[in-house]
Amino acid sequence: xxxxxxxxxxxxxxxxxxxxxxxxxxxxxxxxxxxxxxxxxxxxxxxxxxxxxxxxxxxxxxxxxxxxxxxxxxxxxxxxxxxxxxxxxxxxxxxxxxxxxxxxxxxxxxxxxxxxxxxxxxxxxxxxxxxxxxxxxxxxxxxxxxxxxxxxxxxxxxxxxxxxxxxxxxxxxxxxxxxxxxxxxxxxxxxxxxxxxxxxxxxxxxxxxxxxxxxxxxxxxxxxxxxxxxxxxxxxxxxxxxxxxxxxxxxxxxxxxxxxxxxxxxxxxxxxxxxxxxxxxxxxxxxxxxxxxxxxxxxxxxxxxxxxx
Amino acid sequence: xxxxxxxxxxxxxxxxxxxxxxxxxxxxxxxxxxxxxxxxxxxxxxxxxxxxxxxxxxxxxxxxxxxxxxxxxxxxxxxxxxxxxxxxxxxxxxxxxxxxxxxxxxxxxxxxxxxxxxxxxxxxxxxxxxxxxxxxxxxxxxxxxxxxxxxxxxxxxxxxxxxxxxxxxxxxxxxxxxxxxxxxxxxxxxxxxxxxxxxxxxxxxxxxxxxxxxxxxxxxxxxxxxxxxxxxxxxxxxxxxxxxxxxxxxxxxxxxxxxxxxxxxxxxxxxxxxxxxxxxxxxxxxxxxxxxxxxxxxxxxxxxxxxxxxxxxxxxxxxxxxxxxxxxxxxxxxxxxxxxxxxxxxxxxxxxxxxxxxxxxxxxxxxxxxxxxxxxxxxxxxxxx
Numbered sequence: 001x002x003x004x005x006x007x008x009x010x011x012x013x014x015x016x017x018x019x020x021x022x023x024x025x026x027x028x029x030x031x032x033x034x035x036x037x038x039x040x041x042x043x044x045x046x047x048x049x050x051x052x053x054x055x056x057x058x059x060x061x062x063x064x065x066x067x068x069x070x071x072x073x074x075x076x077x078x079x080x081x082x083x084x085x086x087x088x089x090x091x092x093x094x095x096x097x098x099x100x101x102x103x104x105x106x107x108x109x110x111x112x113x114x115x116x117x118x119x120x121x122x123x124x125x126x127x128x129x130x131x132x133x134x135x136x137x138x139x140x141x142x143x144x145x146x147x148x149x150x151x152x153x154x155x156x157x158x159x160x161x162x163x164x165x166x167x168x169x170x171x172x173x174x175x176x177x178x179x180x181x182x183x184x185x186x187x188x189x190x191x192x193x194x195x196x197x198x199x200x201x202x203x204x205x206x207x208x209x210x211x212x213x214x215x216x217x218x219x220x221x222x223x224x225x226x227x228x229x230x231x232x233x234x235x236x237x238x239x240x241x242x243x244x245x246x247x248x249x250x251x252x253x254x255x256x257x258x259x260x261x262x263x264x265x266x267x268x269x270x271x272x273x274x275x276x277x278x279x280x281x282x283x284x285x286x287x288x289x290x291x292x293x294x295x296x297x298x299x300x301x302x303x304x305x306x307x308x309x
Numbered sequence: 310x311x312x313x314x315x316x317x318x319x320x321x322x323x324x325x326x327x328x329x330x331x332x333x334x335x336x337x338x339x340x341x342x343x344x345x346x347x348x349x350x351x352x353x354x355x356x357x358x359x360x361x362x363x364x365x366x367x368x369x370x371x372x373x374x375x376x377x378x379x380x381x382x383x384x385x386x387x388x389x390x391x392x393x394x395x396x397x398x399x400x401x402x403x404x405x406x407x408x409x410x411x412x413x414x415x416x417x418x419x420x421x422x423x424x425x426x427x428x429x430x431x432x433x434x435x436x437x438x439x440x441x442x443x444x445x446x447x448x449x450x451x452x453x454x455x456x457x458x459x460x461x462x463x464x465x466x467x468x469x470x471x472x473x474x475x476x477x478x479x480x481x482x483x484x485x486x487x488x489x490x491x492x493x494x495x496x497x498x499x500x501x502x503x504x505x506x507x508x509x510x511x512x513x514x515x516x517x518x519x520x521x522x523x524x525x526x527x528x529x530x531x532x533x534x535x536x537x538x539x540x541x542x543x544x545x546x547x548x549x550x551x552x553x554x555x556x557x558x559x560x561x562x563x564x565x566x567x568x569x570x571x572x573x574x575x576x577x578x579x580x581x582x583x584x585x586x587x588x589x590x591x592x593x594x595x596x597x598x599x600x601x602x603x604x605x606x607x608x609x610x611x612x613x614x615x616x617x618x619x620x621x622x623x624x625x626x627x628x629x630x631x632x633x634x635x636x637x638x639x640x641x642x643x644x645x646x647x648x649x650x651x652x653x654x655x656x657x658x659x660x661x662x663x664x665x666x667x668x669x670x671x672x673x674x675x676x677x678x679x680x681x682x683x684x685x686x687x688x689x690x691x692x693x694x
Contacts, residue, residue: 058539058541063383079537079540080541080543084409087375090371090375090379091380091383094387097341097369098340098341098384289362289363
């Protein structure tokens with residue numbers, strides 16, 4: 001121990017473990033995320049939600065794609081899959097449909113889920129695959145060095161948009177609403193309590209739930225755009241995020257350094273892929289069909305249509 | 310382990326190769342199918358979509374081949390036997406997940422009903438030009454297993470073998486059909502369920518705390534668990550250690566990649582299968598597979614009528630390749646002649662294995678139709694010179 005280290009006041013040193021080490025792979029710590037990154041708090045919110053939930057944690061699976069947020073799968077002490085860039089949702093689709101008992105959570109970044117994985121995102125929402133998607137949106141590609149994203153606000157500087165982004169970014173809650181997601185919410189990484197409550201609510205929904213987390217990237221987004229430190233960004237969130245539940249999803253676009261509307265925007269019921277499949281096959285095939293993945297009682301009543309066999 | 314009677318349509322049927330393949334998959338216990346329509350493979354998906362509700366399977370038509378090829382990996386980790394089916398362009402889109410399947414050692418079956426390429430090429434017409442793509446298509450070093458049927462009966466039988474090999478070695482296994490076999494209708498005899506032998510996945514059964522997802526058995530294949538069983542395991546496409554944790558150094562890469570390659574290479578003799586006819590004392594031997602093998606047979610019988618001693622080696626398992634047998638034959642014959650619907654993919658492999666011990670000739674075809682048997686006969690005569 002060096003002299004300087006020895007002089008650190010003992011109050012900063014602790015022998016207690018991490019408060020949620022039962023849910024983390026402590027043998028993989030320290031993690032790779034930068035100081036003040038928004039992924040850590042988002043992960044905390046997720047773990048708090050898991051603790052509060054009645055879920056059997058043996059039946060919870062986490063699937064990630066590639067990038068900074070993609071590393072979440074490697075740090076959680078659950079069945080976890082670190083897959084390919086943009087494709088965690090179809091992997092999760094296979095996992096969930098093959099074993100409907102699982103609670104499957106896709107945890108990845110905006111580049112992964114919305115750009116390269118955009119097609120999978122919209123189709124999983126359309127089909128109402130029963131998974132929870134947590135999308136950490138830091139408006140930029142972090143791991144590859146600050147390139148422009150499908151969520152980068154107009155005029156923001158990125159390493160591949162050095163004169164400022166001129167493409168229209170996605171308004172993710174609006175996109176997910178129109179695709180049919182049953183639960184859509186957005187919070188900043190500053191608001192861990194509301195975020196973890198939203199994740200908990202999503203756990204209890206049957207169908208495709210989408211939670212957007214606005215997260216600081218001080219290393220790249222803030223630095224390239226001269227927005228200060230991670231702390232400055234959190235202060236910005238504090239001063240500029242506006243809670244507006246049930247806001248019209250069309251009005252949730254994020255402008256460069258504009259206000260950030262957060263809250264729960266969509267909460268509805270719709271048959272999941274498997275519900276719809278069971279209902280359809282039961283209607284057409286009658287008793288010849290054995291319900292898949294659930295008991296009779298769980299199945300919505302079959303709608304008898306004219307002209308069926 | 311025997312087949313589940315629910316999925317087996319025992320009896321004689323008149324089926325095309327695509328339908329026979331679907332029946333083979335169902336008989337093999339496949340209960341998850343994700344796919345995207347593409348000619349000439351679509352009938353497999355259509356048959357599965359029709360049949361799955363009767364047997365308790367899930368069929369999903371995904372948004373593209375990329376999604377299909379990873380959905381089957383998710384399903385496999387949930388414990389289901391899973392499959393996708395495609396053709397040339399779709400097969401190209403799947404390559405990244407063929408690498409992921411090899412890296413995560415995930416059992417799954419991918420069927421490629423080959424058409425003429427490159428690019429959109431000849432969607433409704435035959436080809437055999439994906440034979441090297443299946444071997445080398447994804448990035449990095451890895452090994453796969455590929456089988457090639459030459460009849461609807463074999464489309465049924467070999468699909469079952471694909472699932473068995475996939476479970477046994479934890480690799481993606483490929484059924485490399487061609488449009489002709491896929492769309493050819495013939496008699497297919499489906500055995501009784503008790504006569505269909507299935508390989509059960511090699512599950513890990515030890516204590517939960519000591520489970521290591523990538524710790525190999527003696528034959529280099531690790532044991533598997535499935536999501537939801539309480540092991541709380543992690544897997545990644547990154548280079549990883551036996552715990553499944555990423556490790557970024559050359560030593561970890563060497564250990565992992567070597568095993569991924571050796572688990573197939575060291576077991577190759579157990580996997581390789583071919584059919585041989587009159588190779589003893591032959592002056593030339595034809596090497597072929599799939600529909601080309603049936604066309605070659607016409608040329609072989611014509612040659613034999615002219616008193617030429619022609620042997621025949623038909624590849625059933627194409628990868629791993631029967632290197633030793635090709636080398637032995639090369640030492641005994643004047644020529645090895647490869648007949649295939651491409652411009653020399655397996656022919657190069659034959660030439661490599663012959664190591665200059667005999668002439669190696671290719672009877673190529675650009676795709677869209679099968680060979681003219683006369684061209685093969687001409688090559689046989691050329692080989693005798």
